[in-house]
Amino acid sequence: MFPRHELLNQVETRGIRLTAQRRALIETIQEAATHLDAASLLRLARERSPNINRATVYRTIELLKKLGMIDELDLMHLDGEKHYYEVRTERDHLHLACFACGKIIEFATPAFERLRHEIATANQFEIQVIRLEAGGLCGSCTAGKKKHLQ
Amino acid sequence: MFPRHELLNQVETRGIRLTAQRRALIETIQEAATHLDAASLLRLARERSPNINRATVYRTIELLKKLGMIDELDLMHLDGEKHYYEVRTERDHLHLACFACGKIIEFATPAFERLRHEIATANQFEIQVIRLEAGGLCGSCTAGKKKHLQ
DNA sequence: GTATTTGCAAAAGCTTTGCTGCAAC
């Protein structure tokens, strides 16, 4: 895998020709500050290429998923059934979604990568995509809760 | 947590009064051989209580989720956006979905439970729900693939 | 008689698709 900001380069290096719209979409994903869903991606990408259509967004996402260059997240359906996207980076990491404040925490640990390996070996399973998500209460929200109960 | 076949008892033990329809739905979930989505659950539950309506299915699922007695899975969106349900049992386990044959493998390992604990501690996060899913190729399908390439 | 639950149909939300026209090599 590659650093996040290399997504566009990596795609073009594979000899895939991109239209201006697709380039705008990919740049938007790689530079996004948060996990984008399709609608937000469309909105932001239009700042670079104003005529992008929803269908193009979904078709570009499909392409990047097939290439294994982005991952699709559910983020515990914190806000409905939409999907969120992020560049697949070197390290596996997991997502924690706070049901109270909506914050998303990313966390990487060697234990996760070891577990991935154990899963594959023990089940003779060739893992192509792996997703670990948890939902609950973040530190600030449990603290707030306790205070409130005093 | 409790054994799978105790779901109905556990709900009633909590003093929650159930209608015949809800009882039929819960029995269907606890006895199901596979992970059911809402439509399959409706179809099967109607064998016990023929007039159940789709809305009742969703409302019962919501109730059981709130009680923490069932978990909602995506199974890597192997077959669209539907959700699948299973009784929450004693041990955390994860799901592997084969993209080739559609098989779902369940796997439990102490490493997963340790990871859960590490996640909670390291992030001061109170985990209420955790879901680990992987997609790829199961043993039979990778074997088949190799054979085919020879 | 008050509080829940059900049924129905419609709405909602996100994603996919058919088709026509456009653009690129």
Add this chain to the structure above:
DNA sequence: GTTGCAGCAAAGCTTTTGCAAATAC
């Protein structure tokens, strides 16, 4: 002049909701 991409609108699927009628206590 083929091949692929974009735009548009409609359809598709699953899930949720409003409201009136039915049921339970």
